[in-house]
Amino acid sequence: MKHKFIKDKECKKEVVRYAKLMDEKGLVNSLEGNLSVLDRESGLIYITPSGVRKRWLDEESVAVVDRDGNQVDGKLRRSSEILLHEAALRARPDCNAAAHIHAPYLTAYAYCGKDIEIKCSTTFAIVFEKIPCLPYGEPGTSHIADGIEDLIREYDLILLANHGCLAVGKTLEDACKLVEAAEEVLKICHLTKEIGPVQDLTDSQLESIYENHPGSRRNQKRS
Numbered sequence: 777m778k779h780k781f782i783k784d785k786e787c788k789k790e791v792v793r794y795a796k797l798m799d800e801k802g803l804v805n806s807l808e809g810n811l812s813v814l815d816r817e818s819g820l821i822y823i824t825p826s827g828v829r830k831r832w833l834d835e836e837s838v839a840v841v842d843r844d845g846n847q848v849d850g851k852l853r854r855s856s857e858i859l860l861h862e863a864a865l866r867a868r869p870d871c872n873a874a875a876h877i878h879a880p881y882l883t884a885y886a887y888c889g890k891d892i893e894i895k896c897s898t899t900f901a902i903v904f905e906k907i908p909c910l911p912y913g914e915p916g917t918s919h920i921a922d923g924i925e926d927l928i929r930e931y932d933l934i935l936l937a938n939h940g941c942l943a944v945g946k947t948l949e950d951a952c953k954l955v956e957a958a959e960e961v962l963k964i965c966h967l968t969k970e971i972g973p974v975q976d977l978t979d980s981q982l983e984s985i986y987e988n989h990p991g992s993r994r995n996q997k998r999s
């Protein structure tokens with residue numbers, strides 16, 4: 777069941793490239809994490825298959841899934857978390873890529889079911905403001921994405937309670953860089969516990985960053 781879409785090769789390449797990169801960084805493994813790219817023209821989602829070490833992925837292994845949820849290409853079975861990707865990409869017509877990753881520092885918050893609202897980091901203030909946590913939904917079922925629309929419309933990176941995180945972007949570069957940046961900030965936050973006490977920015981300092989920084993999330997959304 778081969779199909780001939782112009783972006784086919786391009787999409788497969790992007791999935792393989794970022795799956796390998798996330799694996800190199802220790803952010804995904806054989807059992808956890810999956811990346812997808814949506815070709816809005818054909819409606820096909822290109823997603824990492826389940827059960828394979830990401831660094832050994834090749835283009836033929838990328839699973840291609842049509843609008844009806846049928847796998848139409850790829851020698852390995854699609855990730856069972858495709859439902860999550862579909863729901864997120866449906867809710868965000870401005871995005872063509874999704875990264876679902878069990879990054880340890882982010883996932884620790886997800887295990888606690890807590891939104892991330894730290895005030896000590898300018899990076900966090902500029903890029904995220906907040907990383908909200910979606911209530912628990914059972915993996916492998918459609919409940920994994922219950923309520924995702926409201927959160928993902930507002931935030932490009934969210935937590936999935938007791939599970940991991942999900943980022944969306946125009947490209948996988950955009951989605952993955954959010955996960956990497958958040959993970960790095962949280963790692964540093966953890967280190968501050970050794971030094972402390974943490975010096976939080978005041979609410980007016982934070983508000984000024986949100987409003988005035990040219991790269992801030994608010995200004996990105998406005999442009």
Ligand SMILES: [Zn+2]
Nearest residue numbers: 809857939940
């Ligand atoms: Zn997962």
